[in-house]
Amino acid sequence: MWATAVGASVAYSRRRAPQRATSMRLIHARMHAQALTLAVVGGAALMHYYNRSNSNKRKEDLDYDFYSQLPAATDADGNENERWSW
Numbered sequence: 001m002w003a004t005a006v007g008a009s010v011a012y013s014r015r016r017a018p019q020r021a022t023s024m025r026l027i028h029a030r031m032h033a034q035a036l037t038l039a040v041v042g043g044a045a046l047m048h049y050y051n052r053s054n055s056n057k058r059k060e061d062l063d064y065d066f067y068s069q070l071p072a073a074t075d076a077d078g079n080e081n082e083r084w085s086w
């Protein structure tokens with residue numbers, strides 16, 4: 001994406017101001033690409049912030065504890081689970 005923005009900016013400046021030096025075209029193209037990159041990163045940060053703050057589930061509601069995902073060691077009658085026996 002960054003290289004595409006630089007190429008588009010160079011092509012645009014070549015068509016608009018043909019007398020401008022190549023070094024100046026590259027400098028301006030780099031600045032335009034950096035501005036585009038900052039805009040994309042800023043937009044992604046805003047999207048992440050608003051998606052996180054507007055989610056229905058809070059972090060406390062989610063249970064990612066390792067042991068809660070394992071089967072019980074014994075069943076309701078007190079018999080040992082086959083997965084836990086050696």
